[in-house]
Amino acid sequence: MGAFPCSRRQVLGGMAATLFAPALLSATRASAAGGALSFPHAFGTTVLPEPPRRVVSIGYTTQDPLLALDIVPVGIREWFGDQPHGVWPWAQAHLKGADPAVIRGNVSLEAVAVLRPDLIVGIGSGINEAEYASLSRIAPVLMQPPEFPAYGMPWDAMTGLIGRAVGREAAADEKIREAAAILAAMRARHPGWSGRTGVAAYHYGGETGIFAPSDTRGHFLAQLGFEPVPAARHLDKTGAFYQKLSPEDLSALEADLIFWVSSTETAADLAQLPMRRALKAHAEGREVFAGGLLAAAISFGTILSLPFAASELEADIAAAVDGDPATAVPSAVKAGLAP
Template identity: 60%
Template sequence: MEDAVHRVQSCPDRRGLPRRRFLAGMAAGAFLSGTGGARAFAAGEGLHFVHAFGETTLPKPAERVVSLGYTTQDPLLALGVRPVAIRQWFGSFPHGVWPWAQPLLGDAQPTMISGEVSMEVVAALAPDLIVGIGSGISEAEYAVLSQIAPVLMQPVGLPAYGMAWDELTRTLGRAVGRSARAEEAIAASRRKFADARARHPGWAGQTAVCAYNYGGETGAFSGFDTRASFLAELGFRPPQALTELADPNVFYTPLSPEDLSPLDADLLVWISSSDVVSDIVALPMRRTLRAHKEGREVLAGALVAGALSFGSVLSLPFALEQLEADIALALDGDPATMVKSAAAAGLAP
């Protein structure tokens, strides 16, 4: 289910034992020799980062960046840095760059890294920084990559995919020597959400949920997930029933198919991996929800769902631009416009 609703919130190790032993051996060599990666820079002055796998120091702001995080190409492009390599997540857009970021890529043609990270490919690119935040790489892989170039990982205590979009942008801004530009990009995104809240003061305090249905399982995005954060940025709060069920350390909350009542909020946003929502429309218990009966549902189809999944400094404002009018119609209190909105989304009662 995770592969569909968040694509790579976790990346289980499917490699064979010999590969793992190879990585472990390489990692031990890096730490014992004291000559590889981040350890080699520790004696000099530079940009210092403490993270989940240790410490990394850059002798100077990075210029050739390999982006191994599944979404870290977005903040790098927002900073004016075109990565020399990008990790493929999902979608069929050229070079793994989605529409909200494509203008910033220009004519650059970064190498695409799909699936398992090839150490040989990364080494051949001669990077001076490898971004491992949000990549799901293991500590052994981190150690091998650190022999190629300094590697950045998420802060201590955070899950692999749990770094907030603003802190990620700020961290990468430091690493590439563009902190001022990072703050400008963060402020610009926050202004767009502040402007939306000002246009719709009635949203403050109302309840809202981003829900999914995939493979027979229905649930809600919750906790540190970017889709839940998107709603919070607009002033919404989750319904109490969902809050009581949610695990704050897990990004989604599955529900019993016989009881979808925790989804009953003032606003129900369905996240779909396609623009075909017949599986959502066919849910029997959906018909029991007041949000459905009163036309307070909104569909985030494939493109907007992708933007919410990326949850970046570039993609979140894009999602807001695409969804604001639909949310406003769903919550305007006029049954005629609410039903019309639901019909247009393919979610009519």
């Protein structure tokens, strides 16, 4: 699974709960019987008799919610980026000096078994039913509820579910409120963003396209008040999380904000796209470029990465949405995308 494309505490806790909490209602539902918790999912039901002590994280981003809850996994699956212990800078402090094993590529049963876990977090791991069954012989495997696709569980719902599984439900609720408040406060500081159109786009390996609103990158814009463009909205109806566009027609990107999420190495190629230069959004300076660390943070879309990305990108988004080319967006200037 490649990086592209794929599928602080603030005072607005009340607003945050209104904006973000509904996603938790079905996702964190689990039944308790005799002290045990059961979690239904597409492959069956996982039963946890007691809170785990040794957790292995094989989801591509599940290390973040675990670390946010002060659970340091004994094993972490690396997604991309070759970061120490598979943990990116926004979450590194939560390791507290620990040295978890790194699981790279496909999940090896031997690599997991040697870590002696009593819980394997497989949300967003992409494992199939046979792999789930094999891993379940090592330890209970926590998967996303059946209503969510493999890579489509929202950050708040994921954190709430993991919090309940590891016996830290109250802490998870508090962390969710704090992170949601950061995004809600950013949205409240910019009421003019609500109702404006925004599109999350990528340019990678010579390919240009858009992300669906349900993808973490598109969902980030929605949380800030932006409305998806028609082409992106259509993707949610088809179940696809991204769509390649013809280099001869990039009109699907026309929006009040084009939010480029790509690797820094692709910026020069993106800057030279002829049809991008024909977009009104480009002429008016309505582009933001999130590359490198910020692209990773947006792609992770977790309780730790999103507040980090929001704080780093707020000024750029505000400068882009004003539609004045004179207020050059630093990220676009640096990437060579400014009009």
